[in-house]
Amino acid sequence: MFSHATWLSSMVVKVAINGYGTIGKRVADAVDAQDDMEIVGVTKTRPSFGCDLAVRKGYPLYCTYDSEEKIAAFGPAGYDCKGGLSDLLSIADIVVDCSPGKVGAQNKDIYDKAGVRWIFQGGEKHAMTGMSYTSSGNHLENMNVRGTRVVSCNTTGLSRTLVPLLHACGSLSVECTMIRRAADPGDSSKGPINAIKPVLKVPSHHGPDVMTIRPEIDINSLAVAVPTTIMHVHAIVATLPKGHGMTTESVLELWSQQPRIVIMNGAETGITTTAEVMEFSRDIGRKWGDLHEIFVWED
Incomplete structure (x- = not known):
């Protein structure tokens, strides 16, 4: 991440986004909303x-590739492609890699050779970057590093609820099951359609990923994918240390003071399923119907 001194020296950070898809378009809009950042380009693999x-x-x-043939393919489709990835990196301070998972190591070599800083997403391994990040869990530890990895949405969500408990209690032991949506709303190529698909490797990546953020949290995780595209659900059992002094009310009060946690009573509000949660998000005008908060059922 960039330090405050870096911001002051460069004034405006020039950001490249490699992969303008489900995640990339959201990152782009977030960057575009900042006064001290500028999007210098986004990439697509093809028109x-x-x-x-x-x-x-x-x-x-820009084109994801430097191939003249692939770059030229944009013109007949009606798009002004400014060049390939190398051209984009030559004018950027930092690149946010939003490309499909598992290609990060190859891309990282390209970014390092171009001399730009980089941020990867949760589809890549912690070992590749040596750092992982959530704003609620380890912001300061990521200051002044060459690059980092923003963990997955599920791991980010776990961090938002668990890290405050860790700070309040000093230690934490967690068993959690991630009930995952099968695919993004705009993805027609994934499933399952009529099945519940367990992740057969235990733990799933979510628990170990939380520990890359806060290794003090003792956490085990399981995951299943279910046939929905709306959102994920976390079923969490957290064991607090003896003498912790917390009550249900004090935990809810603790969470209510955190950014991006919404607490509602399902019986009172009628919001009892993920369908109503997402309808609530659309009703309050969230772009793409996204809910940026962790929704906690008080019940």
Whole structure:
């Protein structure tokens, strides 16, 4: 992450986004909303409807590859492609890698050779970056590093609820089951459609990923994918140390003081399933119907 001194010296951080898809378009809008950052370009592998959104928002469009043939393919489709990935990196201070998982090691070599800082997403391994990040768990530890990995949405969610408990109690032992949506809403190529698919490796990556953020948390995790595209659900059992002094009310009060945690009573509000949670998000005007908070049922 950039330190405050770096921001002051460069004034505006020039950000490249490699992969303008489900995650990339959300990152782009978040960066675009900052006064001290500028999007210098986003990449697509080939001409597609996602290019239209980038063009409408005024983001310079680049090709994920440096192949002249692939770059040239954008023109006949009606898009002004500014060049390949190397061209984009040459004008950037930092690249946010939003490409599909498991290609990070290859991309990291490209970024290092270009001399830019980098941020990867949770689809990559902690061992590749040596650092992992959530804003609620280890922000200060990531200051001034060459690059980092933002952990998955599920791991970020776990951190938001568990890290405050860790700080309040000093230690924490957790068993959790991640009930995961099968695919993103716009993804038509994944499943299951009529099955519940368990992650057969125990623990799932979520628990170990939490420990890359806060190794003091003793956590084991299981995961299953279910046929929905709405959102994930966390079923968590947290064992607090003896003499912790916490009550249900004090835990709820602790969470209510944290950023991005919403606590509601399902019986009183009628919000009793993920369908109502997401309808609530759409009703309050959230872009893409996203809910940026962890929704906790008080019941």
